[in-house]
Amino acid sequence: MALNNPDPFALARLSFSSLDEYNAYWARYPDFLREAWLSHESLGDRESRFEQRGWCDLCAKACGFSATPEPRHDDSRFSFGVNWWQNYFCDCSLNTLERSVLRVLSDDDKGDKVIYHVGYHSKFRKRLSERFENVVATQYEDGRRPGEVDESGVQCEDLTQLSFGSDRFDFTICMEVLEHIPFYDKALREMHRTLKSGGRAVLSFPWLGGKSYEHLVRAELLPDGQIRHLLPPEYHGDPAKKEGILSFRAFGWKILDELRQVGFSSAEAVYIFGPFHGYMQLINPVIVATK
Template identity: 25%
Template sequence: MEDYQGYCPICETGVTYRVEGSWYRDQLFCPSCPNGSIPRERALALILNELCPNWRDKRIHESSPAGRGISVKMVQQCAGYVGTQFFAGIEQGSINNGWRNENLEEQTFPDGAFDIVVSLDVMEHVYSPDKVFREIHRTLASGGIYLCTFPVRKSQVDGWERRFELLPDGNRHDIKEPEIHGNPASSEGSIVTIDWGYDLHQTIAAWAAFDVSVYRFSDQTHGILGEYTEVVACRKRPLAGDNPAIIHPALTTRDAALIERDSPNRLETVEHYASTLEEEIKALKRELRAAKENITGLIEVNNQLLANLTKARA
């Protein structure tokens, strides 16, 4: 297996990705990243940079950060970064082993506390994903985004399926064969609770008022190869009169100013924006007509010159 040349979106430099096995999801490393990085971390970093290039100035909550790659970069470069882990039996909101203790299903953060929420392979380990998405929606500011990765089963259409059920006596009834993943906060690992499927975007949007996008990759340049490369982006829809926490970078400065201005009615902003575009289209059409007339005149002059040249030669 050969190594790959590319550009890492985490360390933002040209690199040679190191292949350490056929399971690229966990074995395609960037040796230049802080403690290395793997494909799903680079995929999330790529989308983070695209959707919010000024993320360093934002308030970010990361659940269950890993000690490498984009997690380390956010800790180092974002002053508003908060990392949390979940420790059962410990007071919520308290600090334990250097981490704030938070249950994603019942967070202690106030409403609108963050502009961005991030999690890498966490959502397949929560028992009530509907509660988690609603809590993340609550803690995001208007227009804020939640970026997450988790395995999406190719053979599954339904948005989500349980792998086991918790019984009233506290025991577990397995519906599928138990599967354990690594856990940065526990040597015992974390059991997989949920299988996610193709319709996950519709499921999430039904749980909370998010606009949901799913990104999939086969991207050798950025080292995003192998299985389960999806990044799910959930944007909290702004309400009328809100100033979005995140402005999509594809918008021009004028567009952003229109959206961010202190308007008492979001419809007023949209109508003004549409009116501005309509006037610009009319101006472009006028310029196009003038250009066509100039071209027609040039053609006539050229034809006259050719006629004169023909007569001169005769």
């Protein structure tokens, strides 16, 4: 039956609960991984913006996916490359990461789910609120009490000490936030506490990928409040802060063990692959942890 429907069943979803599982899979299918890599990297090796026709599984229609390559400064064999994860936009203006998160949400066919989105001021959050009825979105603001509502009516929350009661959400979406929280284990605990049993945290962050188990620590917050930089500081764009925010780390596979340690019954790295549907690569996963 799925053969007659171009969306979304044609997408491959690979999920791994550990680096060992991931390694075992790729040891079994090395040629597939190499070809998947070669096909998107050679496609992106050109100087100017281009568009690929395809089928968006979320818009459920034909569309163009646009990519803007950037010069490569590494010793890669390619002179230009596309950041397929965050720069491959569907007509609906969502990038691959955002579409992957929505795909994970849409795979769950439970009606009326209560979704918590960490962050208010983003285009993605607006799209989420249009698509789903029960979306709670909050914004972190320095110096605000958890639960306080700011002048523009936005609820402020600190992910390490949420004002929400326990067992409240079916989904928590936290994209590109955890790398900015020095003691992110507290945030994992709070997400676990506020999810219902069977609820899911859907996460993304800078991913070391490949064979990296340990995180890459870029900076640490010292007890006296100073920041010690172990690597050149990296700042990420933030819709709520012009100057950007410091990234403390990039994550390795260890995060899956850490999620299970705080009580999640399962944690997996989910890779969605379907080049015709705009999911070009098998490098970045979304992390899905179930309470």
